Amino acid sequence: MVTGRAGAARLLVLAALLATAPAKGADEGLAASGRRMLADVRALTSEAFGGRRAGTRGADDAAAFVASSFRASGLLPAGKTGSYLQPFSFVDGATPGPGNRLSAAVGAPVSRGYRLDEDFRPLALSASGTVEADVAFCGYGIASPETGYDDYAGVDVRGKAVLVLRGGPGGDDPDSPFARHFPLRAKLDLARRNGAAALLVAPARGDALVSLRTDFDVEPSALPGVSVRRRVAEALFAGSGTTLAALQARIDGAAKPAPLPLPRARVTLAVDLVPHRATTANVAGLVPGRDPVANRQAVLFGAHYDHLGDGGAGSLDRSPSRRIHPGADDNASGTALLLELARTLSRRRGELKRSALLVAFGAEEEGSLGARVLAGAPPVPLGDVAAVICLDMVGRLPREGLIVRGTGTSPRFRDLVASAAREAGLAVRPFDPAWGPSDHAVFLAAGRPVLFLFTGYHRDYHRPSDTADRLDVSGMERIHRFLEVIALRLLGDAEPLPFSRVPGDGVPARAR
Ligand SMILES: [Zn+2]
Numbered sequence: 001m002v003t004g005r006a007g008a009a010r011l012l013v014l015a016a017l018l019a020t021a022p023a024k025g026a027d028e029g030l031a032a033s034g035r036r037m038l039a040d041v042r043a044l045t046s047e048a049f050g051g052r053r054a055g056t057r058g059a060d061d062a063a064a065f066v067a068s069s070f071r072a073s074g075l076l077p078a079g080k081t082g083s084y085l086q087p088f089s090f091v092d093g094a095t096p097g098p099g100n101r102l103s104a105a106v107g108a109p110v111s112r113g114y115r116l117d118e119d120f121r122p123l124a125l126s127a128s129g130t131v132e133a134d135v136a137f138c139g140y141g142i143a144s145p146e147t148g149y150d151d152y153a154g155v156d157v158r159g160k161a162v163l164v165l166r167g168g169p170g171g172d173d174p175d176s177p178f179a180r181h182f183p184l185r186a187k188l189d190l191a192r193r194n195g196a197a198a199l200l201v202a203p204a205r206g207d208a209l210v211s212l213r214t215d216f217d218v219e220p221s222a223l224p225g226v227s228v229r230r231r232v233a234e235a236l237f238a239g240s241g242t243t244l245a246a247l248q249a250r251i252d253g254a255a256k257p258a259p260l261p262l263p264r265a266r267v268t269l270a271v272d273l274v275p276h277r278a279t280t281a282n283v284a285g286l287v288p289g290r291d292p293v294a295n296r297q298a299v300l301f302g303a304h305y306d307h308l309g310d311g312g313a314g315s316l317d318r319s320p321s322r323r324i325h326p327g328a329d330d331n332a333s334g335t336a337l338l339l340e341l342a343r344t345l346s347r348r349r350g351e352l353k354r355s356a357l358l359v360a361f362g363a364e365e366e367g368s369l370g371a372r373v374l375a376g377a378p379p380v381p382l383g384d385v386a387a388v389i390c391l392d393m394v395g396r397l398p399r400e401g402l403i404v405r406g407t408g409t410s411p412r413f414r415d416l417v418a419s420a421a422r423e424a425g426l427a428v429r430p431f432d433p434a435w436g437p438s439d440h441a442v443f444l445a446a447g448r449p450v451l452f453l454f455t456g457y458h459r460d461y462h463r464p465s466d467t468a469d470r471l472d473v474s475g476m477e478r479i480h481r482f483l484e485v486i487a488l489r490l491l492g493d494a495e496p497l498p499f500s501r502v503p504g505d506g507v508p509a510r511a512r
Pocket residue numbers: 330365462
């Protein structure tokens with residue numbers, strides 16, 4: 001149990017902290033672990049941290065808060081050069097330079113010039129450079145092995161400018177089986193892997209150009225890419241015997257690709273961008289295992305601490321003014337659970353054979369950038385990471401129970417999850433596949449056994465109303481007990497944890 005040895009001194013400090021917090025009925029009836037987690041959620045969601053958008057001071061302050069909590073729990077620093085922080089920079093937008101051009105010739109020697117911001121706009125993650133190329137239409141620019149759908153099948157796009165639509169067949173619903181392929185950087189990467197020379201992206205619905213502030217990555221793409229209006233895309237089909245609208249309707253209707261070379265169309269494209277770089281950090285701490293052999297292996301426990309700041313990219317808020325998005329469930333809840341797990345494991349370090357690596361990831365909302373940076377420069381070699389357990393949005397436990405994805409990624413996981421749930425008195429909904437749009441997907445792609453804990457979406461998701469008072473902290477206490485049982489089992493022995501790939505969970509490794 002969690003509450004076992006909380007010292008009197010700590011309780012006094014806690015009482016002093018809580019005395020300054022606003023009086024809340026929610027505190028009553030909570031165990032010590034619940035009160036500590038609620039205090040951490042309140043700190044992380046406080047106005048001082050401004051919604052924790054990666055690249056802002058609020059996120060830096062939140063990272064420092066996590067680091068000081070790791071230090072107070074006695075974790076060893078596992079970041080860069082003796083610190084808890086693993087800083088990294090990323091592209092969070094771009095400014096157009098003077099040299100952006102797009103023109104197209106369709107079945108005629110005379111080309112038509114288009115206007116920047118009226119007809120086209122470079123994608124924020126585009127490479128700068130000039131391309132002159134024939135055009136091929138490739139549907140939504142998606143190849144999805146898990147559904148057998150491939151917009152590039154049977155069409156040679158080497159050296160061509162590929163025209164694709166945003167979103168996926170049937171819409172851009174986040175629950176679509178194609179959702180993981182919606183990000184523009186995924187479409188840029190796939191076009192590049194297929195040998196394309198450039199990417200043109202047209203809206204599937206509406207007619208907006210893509211903003212230069214909606215896409216993020218650690219590095220820009222190596223491929224030039226622009227977003228174009230519908231009329232620019234439609235014009236490339238002149239003389240082809242069909243239209244963009246007709247092909248889109250065909251793809252949407254049958255969820256079947258309909259790629260089409262457009263040999264009459266030739267585009268000339270010049271992209272001239274100055275990328276913006278922002279910096280943020282992962283926060284990493286280690287509880288070393290006691291077994292001199294097994295402690296080279298680690299189990300990674302991760303939760304992202306960043307959120308959406310005062311709105312902008314990723315926000316679902318429709319109000320005209322910017323408001324702080326506190327992100328209590330997403331993901332102050334997971335961060336608070338991680339900090340409580342740090343206290344628990346530190347107290348019970350004598351029982352650990354393997355080491356525990358605890359990581360609060362930065363820039364998850366920008367596309368799991370922190371997880372990708374960590375996987376590229378891991379504090380423990382990835383081959384020695386026996387399992388990865390990620391928490392993202394675990395503050396609103398529904399009656400049906402906690403969602404646990406990834407029980408099929410190692411043969412031990414089904415029994416482990418079931419027995420830990422019994423011991424913790426927690427209802428769980430296990431799913432064998434692990435994939436989902438969060439940090440754990442990075443480690444799944446790297447072939448690590450992965451469990452992902454999640455209490456579900458709700459109407460406050462990515463809105464300013466995702467506040468601390470709406471969390472179910474007693475549910476978080478139960479999730480913590482469950483997590484504690486799992487952690488102590490996985491850390492307390494050195495039994496191998498083989499990885500198994502769940503059919504349909506086959507995430508292609510990203511190009512980078
Ligand atoms: Zn989120």
